[in-house]
Amino acid sequence: MTDPNLIAFLDRLADSAGKAIMPHFRALDSVENKASAGFDPVTVADKASEQALRALINSHYPDHGIMGEEFGDEQTDAENVWILDPIDGTRAFISGLPVWGTLIGLVSGGKPALGMMAQPFTRERFAGDGTRAWYKGPEGERALKTRACAEIADAVLFTTTPALFKGADRKAYERVENQVRLVRYGCDCYAYCMVAAGFVDAVIEVGLHPYDIVALIPVIEGAGGRVTNWEGGPATSGGRVVASGDARLHDKILETLNR
Template structure:
């Protein structure tokens, strides 16, 4: 697979999955609670999630039958293949069912277990953030441009995002708050959009817990392509998800890790 072929195919996946999702947005769609059935917090899935992932799976299987797939809604197919796609049809489903536009479709590609391409597509707004680890780009209503993180040297000057501290365990929440009390501005919500705003140079730090592999793998090439850093709370590659720290600058990343690991 050439870089050009990957880029064109991912953009096609984004277009087709967006066409499957948009008829459901801000409508009376059916919502199922995946979390409640397992005794966990509210974890919604919609008809739009399933429709979009089915479209992308069919396209991948038709074009690359030897490739594997990691999907939010329909599990694993050939996860040990050399090329594996990571799909999250609607990252930010709670925003989606609330009619808020802070959600997106995540599409990632791993080669030999390393993320080599990723995209976040927001079809309602018409924005795409994508990268290959070496560079990252934006395409949307504001035109096209390269994505670059900003150089924030001090935690005290940083803008911090997390989806919600309520998603964290009590001990994790306390550690997060140890970082939060030192930043310039802390905001909640955003899901995948927060990570893209780091790549765009508008946010400096994202701290999360409880992520799945398909939540983070597609975003790694975008953030790193823009010059950012993505690790777990111990400073390792977060390919399996879990507790994640994303920063635009190495200085802020190191300062956050010190407070998360007192």
Template sequence: MSVVELGRFMDDLAEASGRAILPFFRTQVGLDDKARGGAPFDPVTEADRAAEVVLRSLIRQTFPAHGILGEEFGAERLEAECVWVLDPIDGTRAFIAGLPTWGTLIGLTRNGTAVRGLMHQPYLGERFSGDGRSARLRNAAGERTLHTRPCADLGTAILATTDPRLFTEDEEAERFRAVEGTVRMSRYGADCYAYCMLAAGQIDLVVEAGLKPYDIVALIPIVEGAGGVVTAWDGGPATEGGRIVAAGDPRLHAQALRLLNG
């Protein structure tokens, strides 16, 4: 399959998952707690499951030799050269609350490296995509290339994180506060949208912890394609999730790493 055909297939995945999800949005959607009453609350909806079923079916039909890792239905053939990494609704809490800061994440790895990524927000009609070399946004206004913005200093940066309570260890929370106490402004609750806004030059820095591969793999080629940097806090690859820092400017990324590593 050519690069163009692969892009079209990913668009097909986005469209199909959007059709599965939208009938549930801003309704009294069925809800379960994967934490089974424990902490933290870990919601999953009928929409999450319906979308992942559709995504897996299309991938199996088109690429039967590929592996799949999805949030709702686990892993299959992870030893394959190419593995699809899926989060049908990243931002389920926002989805439940009727807020449009959620998206479908569709990532593709080759030999463990994230090579293609797409974030689709069907309610707003926005689609962010990247291949590590370039990144684009498609919406009702058309299509445009994404570029991160220069920001060399934490003191002028806008920081985002999904929830400061992600930092469950005392050390994690202390290191995050060290970064947050230095930036110009911080915002919470954007989930995958924070990374896409970083790629679009609206946000400068994203710091998170406790992520799974399906929370980040699709976003890596988008941020990197727009000129940004995404790593673990120790500077290593971000593909396995965990503690993640993304920056639009490599100089800012270096500053954040210094604080996050004490």
């Protein structure tokens, strides 16, 4: 069972990130572009959030490592490493849409052990430790549970955008999309949380970094789902990822992607 002190600390981290972010949401702050080609936005809110998270971790768990999107790595050879995405969905953030979130994950012994997606605007938190998952928000508190969906034809599928899939990956993705009941685009980390909550059946993505997915793995798996790479292996390193609420569906999606 996960140390209750770590679970309480997860909420403290989320509180800290939310206080750093919310003064900047829908405030029309300036946006920087991190990419040398294309557009990869970062805001003062991203940086302030990660700085707040790092300060708390360093003060309470100085022997723990940190991997963050904005400020790099610290002690990543430690037994326990925090994986941070201060704002997952910065494009949604700068567009005023509330489908971004702060991702806080803890890897212990190389495996995702604890994770949370915190959305301070909607005041929602989706968390899990791989064996259970829970929700806190305006609706109160409840356990998270994925829903049964054995067939691709019955599934609701999300991805950020089909434009991310190139070449053979695009063809593989389209083999799945062309079979599902409903497909929706966007929502970033929120889509994964809807898998855990039982409203969405699968998410398929490519090009993920560890900080995009690690925090979400214990949430979805704790709710009864599966998260792997396209080959069926661990998704901790990111890359090409599939998250499903039902193991039967997951196997069929993997088979279709790799056909």
